[in-house]
Amino acid sequence: MSADRIGVARIAVFGRHGVLPEEAVLGQRFYISIDARLDLAPAGRSDDVAHTVSYADLTEIAVSIATERRFNLIEALAETIAATILERHDMVEAITIRIDKPSAPVPAILDGVSVEITRHRGVRA
Secondary structure, three states: OOOOEEEEEEEEEEEOOOOOHHHHHHOEEEEEEEEEEOOOHHHHHHOOHHHOOOHHHHHHHHHHHHHHOOOOOHHHHHHHHHHHHHHHOOOOOEEEEEEEEOOOOOOOOOOOEEEEEEEEOOOOO
8 A cells, every 4th residue: 555645634514413413403513634545656757636636626525425414423424435535536545534523512621522434445344
């Protein structure tokens, strides 16, 4: 697997994800981070976007899924984003998705909760 990476850090989205009924009604902010592993040498040598994956495309996938669909679990949101990126971009060998939920309804003082998953091409979770 390539050591090269494309990263998109902390895309802010407003969504209605969560198990509690009030989360579906009120909604809240989520942050999505993407770490795509792929060979960037061809793009580096050619200076041609056709030899890479556009970070704008990665961002659009994450934003559209997070804002157009509703998930009870942020684990399911992360899984759907990862699967969609792997399905649409053959060059991506592995993908890590992190979802931060800063306003999680937890009875404690905390900065937030998060999940992070990594999926590899051809390996089913």
